[in-house]
Amino acid sequence: MTLLAHISDLHLDGSERATRRATRVMDYLRALPHPVDALLVTGDIADHGDEAEYEEAKGILTASFPVLTCPGNHDARPAYRKALLGEAPERGPVNQVHHISGTTILMCDSTIPGRDEGRLDAQTLAWIDATLHALPQGAPALIAFHQPPVDLHHPLPDSAKLEQPGELADLLSRHPQVAAVLTGHAHTAAASTFAGRPLIVGPAVTWTLRMPWEGSAPADREQPPGLAFHVLDDQARLTTHFRVVLRGLGGT
Numbered sequence: 715m716t717l718l719a720h721i722s723d724l725h726l727d728g729s730e731r732a733t734r735r736a737t738r739v740m741d742y743l744r745a746l747p748h749p750v751d752a753l754l755v756t757g758d759i760a761d762h763g764d765e766a767e768y769e770e771a772k773g774i775l776t777a778s779f780p781v782l783t784c785p786g787n788h789d790a791r792p793a794y795r796k797a798l799l800g801e802a803p804e805r806g807p808v809n810q811v812h813h814i815s816g817t818t819i820l821m822c823d824s825t826i827p828g829r830d831e832g833r834l835d836a837q838t839l840a841w842i843d844a845t846l847h848a849l850p851q852g853a854p855a856l857i858a859f860h861q862p863p864v865d866l867h868h869p870l871p872d873s874a875k876l877e878q879p880g881e882l883a884d885l886l887s888r889h890p891q892v893a894a895v896l897t898g899h900a901h902t903a904a905a906s907t908f909a910g911r912p913l914i915v916g917p918a919v920t921w922t923l924r925m926p927w928e929g930s931a932p933a934d935r936e937q938p939p940g941l942a943f944h945v946l947d948d949q950a951r952l953t954t955h956f957r958v959v960l961r962g963l964g965g966t
Contacts, residue, residue, distance in 0.1 A: 722898025756898030757786025757860035768797035832861030
């Protein structure tokens with residue numbers, strides 16, 4: 715069994731509010747009686763893509779468990795690489811593979827610099843394909859990136875989702891070991907399907923999307939930050955539990 719926590723869209727901008735909300739979630743996770751195997755952060759870690767925002771993120775996201783990240787449309791690849799990953803500030807896609815408790819997790823870069831929409835470019839798709847081909851037969855895998863590849867029935871995220879999702883669907887048809895697709899970007903915890911797999915959209919830390927039937931203003935800044943727990947069992951079945959974090963486990 716693999717136990718993963720999943721957050722998204724911290725939008726750290728140097729403000730006390732953003733820092734407090736991200737810190738609250740991390741305090742909650744660090745205080746769990748049974749630690750998660752890893753934390754996934756599916757993009758928009760910084761709000762402006764500044765190095766200082768990633769330096770703050772690096773401190774907030776420090777934990778005893780692995781923290782796996784991918785960029786979102788608000789992130790800037792050079793600063794992300796330099797300050798968060800300690801790598802050369804290159805502009806190419808930031809794709810990373812991790813092996814966590816028997817599960818392979820591909821953290822993929824679906825960003826298009828300067829645009830809110832996403833796309834898995836040819837380089838990234840080839841990397842996903844080669845990485846999955848190299849896995850032992852039957853070894854479970856998860857794919858994570860920022861923009862959801864399906865409509866979520868709100869005009870804001872649906873206007874900036876993953877473009878050309880059929881390319882990813884075709885790739886997944888050749889790799890049945892992929893148990894689920896995990897994304898962020900939409901600022902709402904959501905569950906759907908894509909290419910015959912579960913598609914889970916992680917909740918946002920910064921603010922929650924108000925759906926059309928909940929009111930006209932999209933950003934609900936009063937909702938507490940959210941997170942998801944994903945359990946991938948020995949049958950490669952994914953079960954997800956959503957939480958809001960009102961305070962830390964210790965009551966703070």
